[in-house]
Amino acid sequence: MQYCENCRTLCESTCETHKTKYLRTPQSNDPVFLAQLSGFSAAMLEGVLLDEKIPFLKEGRLGAGMSVWIGSMMEQYSFYVPFGIYDQAKDLFALVSGDQMQADDGIDIEDV
Numbered sequence: 001m002q003y004c005e006n007c008r009t010l011c012e013s014t015c016e017t018h019k020t021k022y023l024r025t026p027q028s029n030d031p032v033f034l035a036q037l038s039g040f041s042a043a044m045l046e047g048v049l050l051d052e053k054i055p056f057l058k059e060g061r062l063g064a065g066m067s068v069w070i071g072s073m074m075e076q077y078s079f080y081v082p083f084g085i086y087d088q089a090k091d092l093f094a095l096v097s098g099d100q101m102q103a104d105d106g107i108d109i110e111d112v
């Protein structure tokens, strides 16, 4: 298992974007990309992570000003968790996302 420092994701051997340029062995406190979610899904995942006391990083793509402009429910959030508890977080995410989750990074606008 390798870790790309630049995109903060785990990969098998090479990063799709950066090849081996930023790859190294993941450390337990490295932030690892968990999911990108919007609106209600993001709020649900955040709630579960907080409940389980899993530290995480949530980054919006648009920035605060833009969220206000188009409404925070449209904002897409990227969630990162420390590598050491990534498996645990991934299980929680699977639980939360269930069947409604579309794993692809296509635009996913939900009825809330």
Ligand SMILES: [Zn+2]
Pocket: 004, 005, 006, 007, 008, 015, 016, 017, 018, 019, 022
């Ligand atoms: Zn990368």
